[in-house]
Amino acid sequence: MYFRDIIGQEAIKRHLIESARSGVVPHAQLFTERGGTGSFALALAYAQYLNCTERSETDACGHCPSCLKYDALAHPDLHFVFPIVAKKERKKEICDDYLPEWRAFLQEHTYFGLDEWLDAMEAGNSQALIYSKESDEIVHKLSLKIYEAEYRVLLVWMPEKLHPTCANKLLKVIEEPPAKTVILMVSETPDMVLGTIQSRAQRLNIPAILPEDMAHALETRFGLVPEDAKYVAHLANGNFLKAVEAISVNEETQFFLEQFKQIMRNSWARNVKAMKEQADLLASIGREKQKNFLAYCQRLVRENFVYRFQAPELNYMNRDEATFAIRFSPFVNERNVFDLMEELDKAEQHITQNVNPKMVFFDLALKITVLIKR
Numbered sequence: 281m282y283f284r285d286i287i288g289q290e291a292i293k294r295h296l297i298e299s300a301r302s303g304v305v306p307h308a309q310l311f312t313e314r315g316g317t318g319s320f321a322l323a324l325a326y327a328q329y330l331n332c333t334e335r336s337e338t339d340a341c342g343h344c345p346s347c348l349k350y351d352a353l354a355h356p357d358l359h360f361v362f363p364i365v366a367k368k369e370r371k372k373e374i375c376d377d378y379l380p381e382w383r384a385f386l387q388e389h390t391y392f393g394l395d396e397w398l399d400a401m402e403a404g405n406s407q408a409l410i411y412s413k414e415s416d417e418i419v420h421k422l423s424l425k426i427y428e429a430e431y432r433v434l435l436v437w438m439p440e441k442l443h444p445t446c447a448n449k450l451l452k453v454i455e456e457p458p459a460k461t462v463i464l465m466v467s468e469t470p471d472m473v474l475g476t477i478q479s480r481a482q483r484l485n486i487p488a489i490l491p492e493d494m495a496h497a498l499e500t501r502f503g504l505v506p507e508d509a510k511y512v513a514h515l516a517n518g519n520f521l522k523a524v525e526a527i528s529v530n531e532e533t534q535f536f537l538e539q540f541k542q543i544m545r546n547s548w549a550r551n552v553k554a555m556k557e558q559a560d561l562l563a564s565i566g567r568e569k570q571k572n573f574l575a576y577c578q579r580l581v582r583e584n585f586v587y588r589f590q591a592p593e594l595n596y597m598n599r600d601e602a603t604f605a606i607r608f609s610p611f612v613n614e615r616n617v618f619d620l621m622e623e624l625d626k627a628e629q630h631i632t633q634n635v636n637p638k639m640v641f642f643d644l645a646l647k648i649t650v651l652i653k654r
């Protein structure tokens with residue numbers, strides 16, 4: 281892992297690089313984040329940088345023997361501890377039993393949370409934990425002689441998932457650390473980590489990704505145009521996983537926008553036949569999608585109302601939505617905006633309460649017919 285693969289976080293990167301270059305490397309460090317900000321990747325890039333023999337001022341070299349082994353996630357002095365779903369029948373009881381899956385997973389994911397890893401393990405509904413059996417592994421690994429690295433690294437993802445036996449063993453190691461050993465822990469819920477571990481580790485809070493860094497990444501990695509990238513970055517609120525999710529639901533957004541336009545056009549034209557047809561179509565898309573659609577309509581009504589004030593910093597629309605707003609926004613005004621929102625909200629409640637969706641959407645269209653002309 282390289283610092284350059286991680287979006288933004290320039291201050292954190294500078295801090296880690298400075299730590300490596302000055303040789304002031306705390307032996308126990310706890311990286312914390314709220315999710316999707318790259319803390320695991322930062323810890324791994326830091327470990328690689330610490331051991332790179334030809335590092336530059338900004339990153340590991342990528343070709344020294346240490347980097348090559350780090351690239352393959354197979355350095356003999358790099359150890360991983362992470363939550364697993366134990367499967368005795370398949371002889372999967374400790375982290376090392378999952379190493380092939382874990383390495384493949386890390387090769388594919390720079391940003392991830394527990395959900396992604398659970399999917400990769402095919403965990404189903406099982407909980408993932410770091411079992412007590414892992415404590416012997418940790419003690420054993422750290423009692424070995426260091427093979428070749430400058431720093432042996434134990435990278436613990438989610439120390440909050442440690443079985444108490446294991447957490448206490450880790451605490452002992454932290455209290456009496458073996459020479460040249462660095463324990464990097466990465467947590468999304470640091471308050472759940474054993475208090476004595478928290479207090480003995482140097483804490484590094486990884487902040488949300490800055491909107492401009494996120495937008496830039498979305499443009500270069502996904503080819504989004506600047507306006508869309510800015511919009512998605514805003515929605516994602518510093519969490520790259522959320523940004524990726526937002527991009528993947530784009531298709532749905534497109535469908536919703538078309539349906540929203542259709543409802544408004546039908547109602548304006550008082551085209552009852554078209555209203556009926558659309559209600560039938562919307563009745564067929566499933567309850568969850570219906571609710572999402574009605575929530576989307578409320579957002580768009582709000583955005584069109586705000587659009588009238590010409591304050592772009594308050595508007596969060598993608599390009600297609602904004603194009604539509606040029607012509608549509610004059611129809612949303614102080615005389616109808618609250619009633620429109622209320623009707624959409626009521627429709628959403630009715631869907632939740634299992635009212636026949638054909639009736640809900642047809643009824644909604646009729647009400648909009650009256651409201652839109654105010």
Ligand SMILES: [Zn+2]
Nearest residue numbers: 332341344347
């Ligand atoms: Zn290197």
